[in-house]
Amino acid sequence: MAQRGEKGERVVLFLELKMLADVGLLAKPNAGKSTLISMCSAAKAKIADYPFTTVEPVLGVVQVGLSDFVMMEVPGLLEGASEGVGLGHEFLRHAERARLYVHILDGLSDDPVEDYRMINKEVEQFSSEMAEKPQLVVVNKLDVTEVREQKDELEARLLEAIGHRSNGVHFMSAATGEGVDTLMGKIVGALAELPKENVDDVPVAEPMHSRPQQATRREEVRRENGVYVVVSEAMERLTAFADTRDQRVLLQLWREMRRSGMADRLIDAGIEAGDTIRFGKVDIEWF
Ligand SMILES: Nc1nc2c(ncn2[C@@H]2O[C@H](COP(=O)(O)OP(=O)(O)OP(=O)(O)O)[C@@H](O)[C@H]2O)c(=O)[nH]1
Ligand SMILES: [Mg+2]
Incomplete structure (x- = not known):
């Protein structure tokens, strides 16, 4: 899934070249x-x-x-x-x-x-x-x-x-x-x-990791005013930076929901085609 990427970090490095010889x-x-x-x-x-x-x-x-x-x-x-x-x-x-x-x-x-x-x-x-x-x-x-x-x-x-x-x-x-x-x-x-x-x-600076963190919060599905609200850090991150207008992205999102069991939970909660699912700030339509 092509994403727009999360916010990066900017650093200023001063590098010094030293030759290595015996x-x-x-x-x-x-x-x-x-x-x-x-x-x-x-x-x-x-x-x-x-x-x-x-x-x-x-x-x-x-x-x-x-x-x-x-x-x-x-x-x-x-x-x-x-x-x-x-x-x-x-x-x-x-x-x-x-x-x-x-x-x-x-x-x-x-x-x-x-x-x-x-x-x-x-x-x-x-x-x-x-x-x-x-x-x-x-x-x-x-x-x-x-x-x-x-x-x-x-x-x-x-x-x-x-x-x-x-x-x-x-x-x-x-x-x-x-x-x-x-x-x-x-x-x-x-x-x-x-x-x-x-x-x-040779002293080495602490390596910087910008890998996504493991989801820590419990995942759940809530129904609020007719909207299915998905509480899932992983899914929220996935959708926040993806272009959800792109059908291919939606398809991958769908696969990810199937893989993680989120789709089953939504179905159990009674979702039907045309209903709205909300991931954080992103709304998509269930189909
Ligand atoms: N007769 C004689 N001349 C030498 C010898 N070794 C170097 N030279 C001469 O000394 C001069 C300087 O030699 P280089 O090898 O360029 O000296 P270097 O220490 O690298 O010099 P820099 O790079 O300028 O610091 C040259 O004219 C060489 O031909 C030696 O064993 N005998
Ligand atoms: Mg020389």
């Missing part, structure tokens, strides 16, 4: 995030020798043996990112739900240790929950001679800066692929130790 790549601009994600997944991230080549998160699925995980490049972070500098707030938000972070340092930067501190400070200021999640610290661009020459010294300084949360420092070259497989192995190992993101943990 691993988030955190780094300053130009550190080599896109190079890494392109090297180990099918993601096509633009690579170029200038900062902010990537301005939207890039997701890639990395296959390692029989396991796989989703890696996300978060656009480069600057000092003040947690306060929104360089769209930092926007970028950090996307990385919030990752289970593990790979903190990539540019081996060619003036001071990778300082970069490490800066990024972590921004992460801490943005979200303490995010700051507590595990990180793998990685120095990139190992193929460059000056980076290789400073490797041991840099490693020692970084270990000192990382302190208690140290998982060691990993060196790689995203460009040549040196050390990339080992890093992927480390990521798989680290993820295996971490709880899976539980979708049930």
Whole structure:
């Protein structure tokens, strides 16, 4: 039975898109995030020798043996990112739900240790929950001679800066692929130790149901001034929104009255063809 429908509800919703990835790549601009994600997944991230080549998160699925995980490049972070500098707030938000972070340092930067501190400070200021999640610290661009020459010294300084949360420092070259497989192995190992993101943990608003309620009032037929008044929530609802001028609708109404036993009650009450039946505010003729 085609009905005009009951009164609906109007709501205003603010929706926030957050990417879901197992691993988030955190780094300053130009550190080599896109190079890494392109090297180990099918993601096509633009690579170029200038900062902010990537301005939207890039997701890639990395296959390692029989396991796989989703890696996300978060656009480069600057000092003040947690306060929104360089769209930092926007970028950090996307990385919030990752289970593990790979903190990539540019081996060619003036001071990778300082970069490490800066990024972590921004992460801490943005979200303490995010700051507590595990990180793998990685120095990139190992193929460059000056980076290789400073490797041991840099490693020692970084270990000192990382302190208690140290998982060691990993060196790689995203460009040549040196050390990339080992890093992927480390990521798989680290993820295996971490709880899976539980979708049930995400707060969900109470679902809204607008299904018709079950009839609660007792159904009855009364005769008032020659009119058969049907007291039935279900039938009243059915007729209130139906076009009772339509013969097909009347036919369906008739079937429903037969099915529910209402027709028998009307007949028992003595109804005859031509009499009026009233459902709430709607009158129809018995035929
Ligand atoms: N020599 C060398 N260059 C690299 C390596 N990885 C990346 N690069 C270069 O560094 C520059 C930046 O690389 P991207 O991969 O675009 O860096 P990104 O971190 O994604 O940069 P943004 O998206 O701009 O934040 C490019 O010129 C790369 O070719 C590496 O391992 N060795
Ligand atoms: Mg990039």
